[in-house]
Amino acid sequence: MTELSRILVVEDQPLLLLDLIDQLAELGFEALPAGSARTAARLLDTGIDALVTDIELGSGPDGLALARLAARAHPGLPIVVVSGGICPSPAELPPGAMFIAKPYSVDAILAALRRQALCRAA
Template identity: 65%
Template sequence: MSNLSKILVVEDSPLLLLDLCDQLEEMGYTPVSATTAATAARLVDDTITAMITDIELGLGPDGLALARLAAQARPGLPIVVVSGGVIPTAADLPSGAIFVPKPYSLDAVLAALHSQKMATAA
């Protein structure tokens, strides 16, 4: 599991959010959930060790804006951005963040988070 213990999960679909959080808990992680970028932005603190965010979050800022804000507030924070509709360019993502298209496997998302953690540790 490494040092990625408390993962902020941002998803506006309640079923997808619940499913991902349940899967993370089963693997020993502590998910912290939010359904909007505004709520998630308030949760980004020193206890969060990684973030997974959907791009399309309904009204308000999107997941890309949230990812940029989180990367600025917490340089080196592993961030995975997911979407089933929007495919971001590399310029859309904050430095180091990785895009994983929906539908995704939990293994793919965790591999992306761990690869960032290892890159920042090197």
């Protein structure tokens, strides 16, 4: 899996969610928005190519739980976990997932996703 086209973006802050969705769309990606881990979990089986999730998602499961669920359901799925307040240890991330601290750039997120996709395709 080296082609990324459908990216599930999970963020509970609407402005941050819309900003990343818009930036990805401008670059030609189809970005699926989700404001919670519960909503995102329902979208995992819709043919996504990658997941970008914040850790702190308000009430309910957090982004780390979602990332682990996604990794179990779709081994090899490129996953980027972001946060402005929590810095997870490597053991808290699913194998192969990458953490990027906020504020981030869309270029940094895409580079991390592409790196994972290339590594897993090799």
